[in-house]
Amino acid sequence: MYQFILLLAxxxxxxxxxxxxxxxxxxxxxxxADTIETTLQKKISxxxxxxxxxxxxxxxxxxxxxxxxxxxxxxxxxxxFSAEKLLxxxxxxxxxxxxxxxxxxxxxxxxxxxxxxIKEALEDLKQGTLKNLERISGLSKEEAKKxxxxxxxxxxxxxxxxxVRKLEEAGLEKYEEKAKKIIALAIQxxxxxxxxxLTTTTVSLPNEEIKGRIIGKEGRNIRTLExxxxxxxxVDETPEAVMISGFDPIRRxxxxxxxxRLIQDGRIQPARIEDTVQKVESEITSQIKKAGExxxxxxxxxxxxxxxxxxxxxxxxxxxxxxxxxxxSIEVSHLAAALASELGVDSKIARKAGLLHDIGKxxxxxxxxxxxxxxxxxxxxxxxxxxxxxxxxSHHEEYPAExxxxxxxxxxxxxxxxxxxxxxxxxxxxxxxxxxxxxxxxSFSGVEKAYAIQAxxxxxxxxxxxxxxxxxxxxxxxxxxxxIQEELKYPGEIKVTVIRENRAVEYAR
Numbered sequence: 220m221y222q223f224i225l226l227l228a229x230x231x232x233x234x235x236x237x238x239x240x241x242x243x244x245x246x247x248x249x250x251x252a253d254t255i256e257t258t259l260q261k262k263i264s265x266x267x268x269x270x271x272x273x274x275x276x277x278x279x280x281x282x283x284x285x286x287x288x289x290x291x292x293x294x295x296x297x298x299x300f301s302a303e304k305l306l307x308x309x310x311x312x313x314x315x316x317x318x319x320x321x322x323x324x325x326x327x328x329x330x331x332x333x334x335x336x337i338k339e340a341l342e343d344l345k346q347g348t349l350k351n352l353e354r355i356s357g358l359s360k361e362e363a364k365k366x367x368x369x370x371x372x373x374x375x376x377x378x379x380x381x382x383v384r385k386l387e388e389a390g391l392e393k394y395e396e397k398a399k400k401i402i403a404l405a406i407q408x409x410x411x412x413x414x415x416x417l418t419t420t421t422v423s424l425p426n427e428e429i430k431g432r433i434i435g436k437e438g439r440n441i442r443t444l445e446x447x448x449x450x451x452x453x454v455d456e457t458p459e460a461v462m463i464s465g466f467d468p469i470r471r472x473x474x475x476x477x478x479x480r481l482i483q484d485g486r487i488q489p490a491r492i493e494d495t496v497q498k499v500e501s502e503i504t505s506q507i508k509k510a511g512e513x514x515x516x517x518x519x520x521x522x523x524x525x526x527x528x529x530x531x532x533x534x535x536x537x538x539x540x541x542x543x544x545x546x547x548s549i550e551v552s553h554l555a556a557a558l559a560s561e562l563g564v565d566s567k568i569a570r571k572a573g574l575l576h577d578i579g580k581x582x583x584x585x586x587x588x589x590x591x592x593x594x595x596x597x598x599x600x601x602x603x604x605x606x607x608x609x610x611x612x613s614h615h616e617e618y619p620a621e622x623x624x625x626x627x628x629x630x631x632x633x634x635x636x637x638x639x640x641x642x643x644x645x646x647x648x649x650x651x652x653x654x655x656x657x658x659x660x661x662s663f664s665g666v667e668k669a670y671a672i673q674a675x676x677x678x679x680x681x682x683x684x685x686x687x688x689x690x691x692x693x694x695x696x697x698x699x700x701x702x703i704q705e706e707l708k709y710p711g712e713i714k715v716t717v718i719r720e721n722r723a724v725e726y727a728r
Contacts, residue, residue, distance in 0.1 A: 421460050421461070421462055421463075422460065422461050422462075422463065422475055422478050422479060422482075423459060423460055424459045424460060424461065424482065425459070425482070426459065427458065427459060429482060430454050430461065432487045433452070433454060433461065433478070433481075433482075433487060434454060435487065435488070435489075439489060440487050440488065440489065440492060441454065443489040443492045443493065444474065444477070444478065444492050444496070447492065447493060447496040448465075448470055448473050448474035448477065448496060449465065449467065449470045450463050450464060450465035450467075450470050450471055450474045451463070451464040451465060452464075452474070452478075461478070463475055463478070467585075468536045468537050468538075469503060469507075469533060469536050472503060472536050473496065473499050473500055473503055476499045476502075476503075477492070477495045477496045477499045480495055480499070481495055503536075506532070506535065507529060507532035507533055507535065507536075508528070508529060508532055509532070510531070510532040510534075510535040510545060511528035511529055511530070511531040511532030511533075512528060512532075514528075514531050514532070514545060514548070514549055514574065515528060515531070515574070517549055518549060518552045518553065518570055518571075518574050519570070520552075520570065520571050520574060524601040524602070524603075526601060527575070527578065527597070527598075527601050527603070530578055530581040530582070530597065531545065531548070531574070531575075531578065531581070532545075533581040533582075534548060534577065534578075534580060534581055537580050537581065539577075539580070539636075542635075542636065544577050544580050547577065547635050547636065548573070548574050548575070548576065548577050548578075549574065550631075550635045551573040551574070551576060551577075551628065551631045551632050551635050552570050552571070552573035552574035552631075553570070553573075554573065554630075554631035554634055554635060555569035555570060555572065555573035555624070555627045555628045555630075555631040556569050556570035556573065558627045558630060558631060559623075559624060559627050562623070562627070564623050564624060564627070565624060568604075568606050568607060568610055568622075568624045569610065569624045569627050569628060569631075571607050572607050572610035572611040572624060572625075572628045573611075573628050573631055573632075575594065575598060575603070575607065575611055576594070576611040576614045576628055576632060577590060577594070578594045578597055578598065579591060579592070579593030579594030579595075579596075579597060580594075582597075589615075589617065591612055591614070591615055591617050591618075592617075594611065594612075595608055595611075595612050598611070606622065606624070609621045609622055609624075609625060610622055610624040610625045610627075610628050611625075611628055612625075613625045613626075613628075613629060614628050614629045614632045615629075615632075615708075616629070616704075633712075652675055652707070653671040653675050655706075655707055656671045656675060656678050656703065656707065656713070657669045657670065657671050657678070659699065659702050659703055659706065659707070660678055660680045660699055660715075662702075663695060663698065663699065664686070665682050665683050665686040665687040665691075665695070666680055666681070666682055666683075666695075667681045667682060667683050668680075668681040669681070675713065676712075676713060676714065677713065677714040677715075677716060678699070678703075678713060678714070678715055678716070679716045679718060680695070680696075680699065680715070680716065680717045680718065681718050681720070682695065682717060682718070682719050684719050684720060684721045687717075687719055688719075689719065692717045692719045693717075695717050696715050696716070696717040699715050699717075700713075700715045703715070
């Protein structure tokens with residue numbers, strides 16, 4: 220019983236504690252709620268206050284922007300108005316000028332029409348006058364012109380000839396003296412000592428027995444040598460000599476040196492021939508390269524393609540009328556440069572063009588065409604400057620000279636080739652050239668005799684005095700010179716002299 224009472228008392232106390240706790244917690248909660256609501260109200264009030272301040276500042280800013288915009292718009296309107304006024308003013312000015320130009324054009328057209336009418340009237344008057352003159356004189360216009368010119372020519376022939384002779388003598392003496400000084404100075408600057416070279420294709424033998432060894436058993440030695448060198452070995456009845464025939468000068472040189480070494484060595488057999496030819500080819504290739512490099516070093520030219528240098532070296536084994544072409548090219552290079560320096564033109568162009576002017580001769584036996592055209596193609600292929608090609612292509616007058624450097628290269632080429640002893644010529648070619656020279660002179664009417672003298676350097680023409688007068692003789696000399704330039708090829712220059720002689724013969728008895 221006692222325990223039951225304690226239990227009830229505990230339950231009752233528990234209920235009362237719970238109720239008290241509930242009410243206490245509700246009271247605390249109400250207090251906290253009042254505190255949060257107050258805080259929220261304060262924050263809301265502060266936010267409203269801040270929003271009003273921001274709105275106020277934004278309004279002020281908007282007002283400022285609107286005012287600035289109005290000011291800018293007003294300023295732009297004023298600028299546009301000023302520009303419009305300026306454009307309008309310019310438009311009015313242009314319209315005024317256009318009106319003036321139209322007026323001037325109209326007046327000009329009127330003047331042109333008037334001039335046309337005046338010109339037509341003058342032409343009619345001229346034609347009428349000419350017809351009256353023809354009717355009165357009984358001669359046509361062409362007949363009157365011809366008769367007038369003939370009359371003037373007869374009347375003033377002596378005076379014209381005297382003046383022409385004086386001018387020519389004065390001018391020629393002056394310019395010949397100057398030209399001689401320039402050429403002499405250029406030659407003195409480069410005085411090349413050059414002996415005439417002969418590229419012979421004859422190999423001397425120590426005895427006749429060696430011919431059999433060269434031919435070999437069943438001709439195997441000579442066939443091997445011909446196959447390896449690309450030439451033809453001619454073993455005939457010529458005593459103690461064999462001939463080497465071929466178009467390529469380098470191949471002929473290889474064959475010549477190889478054969479000479481085989482003869483000196485004494486062991487002539489296919490294997491030995493092959494070994495000797497290989498060694499000689501290697502030596503010749505090296506000589507070609509060194510010769511080309513020495514040429515550009517001697518002339519002071521840089522920047523050439525190595526393949527052009529190799530082609531220059533091939534000219535070491537090429538001759539023209541006995542003159543070595545590489546030495547000739549070097550000489551032309553120095554002479555052209557010296558002449559260019561004396562005349563004040565580009566000596567570098569003249570020097571380079573002079574060295575390369577005969578480059579086509581290195582392969583002219585392999586490619587069809589003249590060595591000048593071949594040289595032009597070679598230089599164009601390897602990117603040589605256009606002014607160099609222009610300066611070298613007219614050295615044989617196949618192309619017209621387009622620059623002063625071209626003329627200087629042509630002059631230097633003629634100096635180098637035409638000087639005494641530089642080149643040789645065969646008797647047949649020499650006689651043929653003299654015959655052609657005299658034939659050209661005799662082909663003109665009124666020519667009585669013609670003689671080529673001074674080894675073809677001068678042609679003297681004797682004319683019939685009854686058919687050729689002094690003025691016509693002068694014209695004849697010029698025409699003969701022009702024909703010679705057009706039809707003949709020759710080194711240097713040829714002097715044309717026309718002689719007109721009257722003889723009066725009487726006998727005293």
